Amino acid sequence: MVLDFDAVIRGGTVVTSGGVARTDIGIRDGRIAALAVGLTAERVIDAGGLLVLPGGVDTHVHLDQPGTGPSEMSDDFDTGTASAAAGGTTTIVSFAWQPRGGSLKETVEDYHRRAAKARIDYSFHLTITDPTPKVLEEELPPLVESGCRSVKVFMTYDGVGLNDAQLIETLAASRKAGALVCVHAEHHGLIEYLSKRLVAAGLTAPKYHPWAKPALVEREAIGRIAAIAEMLDVPIQIFHVSCPETAAEVARFRAQGLKIWAETCPQYLAFTAEDLDRPGFEGAKFIFGPPARSASDTEGLWHYLRDGTLGIISSDHSPMNFDSPRGKKVAGEDASFDQVPNGIPGLAARLPIAFHEGVVKGRIDLETFVDLVATRPARLFGLAPRKGAIAIGADADLVLWDPDATQVLTLAGQHHGGDYTPYEGREVRGRVVSTYLRGEAVFANGRVIGPPGEGRFLARGPYPEIAPRGVFPIPFNPVDGTLVV
Numbered sequence: 001m002v003l004d005f006d007a008v009i010r011g012g013t014v015v016t017s018g019g020v021a022r023t024d025i026g027i028r029d030g031r032i033a034a035l036a037v038g039l040t041a042e043r044v045i046d047a048g049g050l051l052v053l054p055g056g057v058d059t060h061v062h063l064d065q066p067g068t069g070p071s072e073m074s075d076d077f078d079t080g081t082a083s084a085a086a087g088g089t090t091t092i093v094s095f096a097w098q099p100r101g102g103s104l105k106e107t108v109e110d111y112h113r114r115a116a117k118a119r120i121d122y123s124f125h126l127t128i129t130d131p132t133p134k135v136l137e138e139e140l141p142p143l144v145e146s147g148c149r150s151v152k153v154f155m156t157y158d159g160v161g162l163n164d165a166q167l168i169e170t171l172a173a174s175r176k177a178g179a180l181v182c183v184h185a186e187h188h189g190l191i192e193y194l195s196k197r198l199v200a201a202g203l204t205a206p207k208y209h210p211w212a213k214p215a216l217v218e219r220e221a222i223g224r225i226a227a228i229a230e231m232l233d234v235p236i237q238i239f240h241v242s243c244p245e246t247a248a249e250v251a252r253f254r255a256q257g258l259k260i261w262a263e264t265c266p267q268y269l270a271f272t273a274e275d276l277d278r279p280g281f282e283g284a285k286f287i288f289g290p291p292a293r294s295a296s297d298t299e300g301l302w303h304y305l306r307d308g309t310l311g312i313i314s315s316d317h318s319p320m321n322f323d324s325p326r327g328k329k330v331a332g333e334d335a336s337f338d339q340v341p342n343g344i345p346g347l348a349a350r351l352p353i354a355f356h357e358g359v360v361k362g363r364i365d366l367e368t369f370v371d372l373v374a375t376r377p378a379r380l381f382g383l384a385p386r387k388g389a390i391a392i393g394a395d396a397d398l399v400l401w402d403p404d405a406t407q408v409l410t411l412a413g414q415h416h417g418g419d420y421t422p423y424e425g426r427e428v429r430g431r432v433v434s435t436y437l438r439g440e441a442v443f444a445n446g447r448v449i450g451p452p453g454e455g456r457f458l459a460r461g462p463y464p465e466i467a468p469r470g471v472f473p474i475p476f477n478p479v480d481g482t483l484v485v
């Protein structure tokens with residue numbers, strides 16, 4: 001074999017979503033140039049005894065989002081992507097978050113500046129909180145064309161959630177512009193109703209957070225957004241499915257031919273509602289929405305991960321300091337659960353938790369693991385074939401993974417910017433040895449070495465998986481929103 005590689009990863013067991021094989025990897029100009037046994041180069045990276053995985057692709061990551069006072073995010077694109085590299089993730093899709101009353105175009109320009117210090121590659125979802133005609137008709141189409149090919153909408157949260165009319169207008173505009181729509185699906189009115197009554201009854205501890213967000217809150221919202229998506233022929237991705245009851249809804253809609261996809265996150269595989277009942281105010285470290293549910297729900301999610309209904313494990317990394325926004329310093333330990341902002345950090349824990357709970361415990365095989373954390377997210381979000389796979393021509397984004405090493409997850413090991421990890425003290429088998437972005441090490445020997453600014457913006461192409469539908473409940477043209485009568 002000709003010696004024209006910049007580097008060779010030698011002796012590892014390469015895992016792709018299609019199979020597991022012993023092969024060397026030749027890297028040239030930041031891309032995978034050869035897959036064969038016996039490759040040589042001056043720079044040889046020894047992967048003997050290790051697995052070689054495609055770099056993780058995390059398509060649900062919140063970084064540097066605006067907050068008010070203490071609910072400010074504890075990670076920007078520097079610390080957040082450091083954490084990603086440490087956890088074996090080389091691509092993220094983060095959010096360009098439109099403030100109410102703000103311009104979406106200016107928001108995206110602002111996020112391009114914020115992301116200039118990223119250490120790994122990135123793209124943006126367009127979070128629309130204020131879908132004015134100007135935003136939907138003038139600003140959205142060119143932004144989608146520029147490679148931000150997904151929109152994010154919330155069905156709950158004050159100041160962020162959209163009402164039904166706004167959801168319909170936003171999905172219709174996304175259909176025209178060619179964007180996939182990602183949805184936080186929970187019934188806002190019911191959550192408010194339940195929260196108010198719980199608090200009035202003095203049931204304010206973190207453990208009552210799941211009481212305010214029972215599974216039916218999620219199920220109803222998925223049904224509602226699916227109906228809108230069906231009418232308008234818009235592809236949708238349901239974010240953070242928390243339990244089999246709602247995954248079953250997704251499966252049902254898919255079987256009917258809807259273009260509906262869904263993810264779950266490590267926190268729904270690792271925690272239960274009991275974690276919210278930890279002593280003192282510790283339970284607040286586990287407040288995220290939809291909430292953690294029961295052990296049998298956790299087990300049930302694996303069924304839907306195996307059958308592909310849930311095609312992605314993303315982190316939903318939403319880092320905030322425990323000592324302030326979670327109420328400890330701000331409101332005292334008696335802050336009620338509904339005052340605590342939802343979200344936890346988890347970028348670096350994503351692969352370790354998915355591997356330990358999935359592969360080590362025999363729930364999924366290695367190929368499915370890689371599919372869930374890298375290949376499928378890359379495909380669904382228009383990043384393939386460049387990202388998410390070990391294949392000739394793909395970026396040499398690679399993770400050397402020790403499947404036998406055990407590690408105890410700690411805050412320091414997460415390399416993120418906040419003051420806690422909900423995974424503190426948790427022992428898992430499987431560990432990132434080193435992470436490579438386009439052939440260069442960004443994490444090795446326990447240290448993040450990829451410098452800020454090395455990450456590149458990824459303009460995403462149209463979705464090949466999504467073909468237009470032909471049959472509608474009424475004569476309707478989703479492309480221009482006209483009735484064909």
Ligand code: URP
Nearest residue numbers: 184288289316318342343
């Ligand atoms: O609790 C959560 N999931 N917070 C992060 C923002 C979101 O809803 O995705």
Ligand code: ZN
Nearest residue numbers: 157158159192
């Ligand atoms: Zn409210």
Ligand code: ZN
Nearest residue numbers: 184239240289
């Ligand atoms: Zn959400």
Ligand code: ZN
Nearest residue numbers: 060062316318
């Ligand atoms: Zn989120």
